[in-house]
Amino acid sequence: MTQHNTQQAQRQAAMAVLAHAEAGEIAARLRAIPLPGHQDLREPENGLVMLRGRVGGDGAPFNLGEATVSRAAVRLASGEVGFGYTLGRDGEKARLIALCDALVQSRDFGGLVERDVIAPLREQLMIRRKQAAEETAATKVDFYTMVRGEG
Amino acid sequence: MYVAVKGGERAIENAHRLLANARRGDQSVAEVSLDQISEQLGLAVDRVMSEGSLYDRELAALAIKQARGDLIEAIFLVRAFRATLPRFGASEPVDTGAMRVKRRVSSTFKDIPGGQILGPTFDYTHRLLDPSLSQGFVPEAPAVAAASTAPTPRVTDILGRDGLIETSPQAEDGASVGDLTREPLNFPADRYLRLQNLARGDEGFLLAMGYSTQRGYGRNHPFAGEIRFGEVEVEFATEDVGFAVPLGSIELTECQMVNQFKGSATEAPCFTRGYGLAFGQSERKTMSMALVDRALRARELGEEVGAPAQDEEFVLSHSDNVQATGFVEHLKLPHYVDFQSELGLLRKLRKEFAEASAESNTPDTMKEAAE
Known part of the structure; x- marks a missing residue:
């Protein structure tokens, strides 16, 4: 069970990075790996997911509005099945995420895909986020409450 | 017809x-x-x-x-x-408390944990047209400063710790989340359905309705407890995968209005809340939404109901600009048959009127009128 949970956490962490990358970036990184045989288990398909918020930010859920989502599934010749889901309508990106998810679960390729695909993309994402956070931080203000007359 | x-x-x-x-x-x-x-x-x-x-x-x-x-x-x-795409399901509710904040201001506390962050805003600009934008404008690179890793809790969470503000209503176990794109709206509508309606409602309509509450039509003394804009992660729990799948992030704006409430025989006075949430950087929209959300809670909070913004059926039935424009704009489509029948009726009525007038000028009726 623990091993199952660890693998699930790894897959989620990989997906959280891949969903933020462009299809072209993922494809370019995957070229560094000698890919095993694989096939589409589910062709890329576009659809909608209803996005939910919470009343007051922390209360009961409500339906905010939908988002476009693309999804796909890929099976490695060795049997691992990977799923790809991403916001937007880029079916190729969903397929690449599914392929990566299958590779993450593979004993032979799990380490490689983490090292050559996920880790560099994660680093890029962190750099972009850090840059944005620093630009935001420069707009932090201190408001002073003015007291009328001389105190 | x-x-x-x-x-x-x-x-x-x-x-x-x-x-x-x-x-x-x-x-x-x-x-x-x-x-x-x-x-x-x-x-x-x-x-x-x-x-x-x-x-x-x-x-x-x-x-x-x-x-x-x-x-x-x-x-x-x-x-x-x-309407052309299949729906895969519904996301996990997004956590706005974990937002990667790009802007966050509070008009109630100047020293909030995580700080006040102006972000990209029109506030404090002079609203003078800028001729330099008319061609070939290249902005100066953004200033940078060391980013803090301190959390930015919602201001309402801070007030909530002291019990000074009401808590958000929680869902009952196993309760389904109603969806007005699937079932028609009935009145009275639950708050989560009202919020869905307002979230897709016309900004101009909500702005006018919110403004009317400030001018005294359902006054409820609002403060902008917090407005935040930034990125939140979206997760989708799907059966095929078996766990919550990260889908990427979206930009959202959230507004928490803090309003007065005088309490009742059974409840101590505390602040109440109005809530606004919308895609992207939509500040005017979420502020208006939060004002209207609070106004629509008048009955629930035992307030006198009389102003237009407090009238749930009125607000929710007229907030959707696609429905509104459809009904208004259909008037320009050919109504020739309709109009012919109206014209026929009008001619008949005018003829009757003319005949009645002619009769009323006869001596008999003049005599009656004199009596």
Whole structure:
């Protein structure tokens, strides 16, 4: 069970990075790996997911509005099945995420895909986020409450 | 009753060809790209996503281009598109407390944990037209400062710790989340359905309704407890995968209004809340939404109900600009048969009136009138 949970956490962490990358970036990184045989288990398909918020930010859920989502599934010749889901309508990106998810679960390729695909993309994402956070931080203000007359 | 007409195919086809040319404008002027709309008219894109109720920047940009910048027409196009796709399911509720904040201000506390962050805002600009933007403008690179890793809790969470503000209503176990795109809205409507309606409601309508509460039509003394804008992660729990799958992030604006409440025999006085949430950077929209959300809680909070913004059926039935424009604009379609029958009726009534007038001028009726 623990091993199952660890693998699930790894897959989620990989997906959280891949969903933020462009299809072209993922494809370019995957070229560094000698890919095993694989096939589409589910062709890329576009659809909608209803996005939910919470009343007051922390209360009961409500339906905010939908988002476009693309999804796909890929099976490695060795049997691992990977799923790809991403916001937007880029079916190729969903397929690449599914392929990566299958590779993450593979004993032979799990380490490689983490090292050559996920880790560099994660680093890029962190750099972009850090840059944005620093630009935001420069707009932090201190408001002073003015007291009328001389105190 | 609307009776359909036939014919006019050639004229309609030619009108649409003319529209395509009018949309393109002077062809010696460069065509706008979807990227240009998405990047440089970003707030229009945000509005079309919010009221079109579909988060997809590229589609919203396409809709704006196709609609020649008519945002309500663009919203209509986006709504029509969403009806063509299957729905995979619903996301986990987003956690706005974990937002990667790009802007966050509070008008109630100046020293909030995580700080006040102005972000990209029109606030404090002088609203003078800037001629330097008319051509070839290159902005100075953004300033940077060390980013804090301190959390930025919602201001309402801070007030909540002391019990000074009401807690948010929680869902009952196993309760389903009603969806007004699937079932028609009935009155009285639960708050989560009202929020869904307001989230896709017309910004101008909500602005006017919110403004009316400030001017005294359902006054409830609001403070902008917090407005935050930034990125939140979206997760989708799906059976095929077996766990919550990260889908990427979306931009949201959230507004927490803090309002007065005098308490009751059984409840100590505390602040109450109005809530606004919308796609993108939609500050005016979420502030208006939060004012109207609070106004619509009048009955629940035992307040006198009389102002338009407190009238749930009135507000929720007129907030949707696609429905509204459909009904208003259908008036310009051919109503020839309708109008002929009205015309026939009117002629008959006028004839009767004329006959009655002629009779009333006879001596008999003049005598009656004199009595």
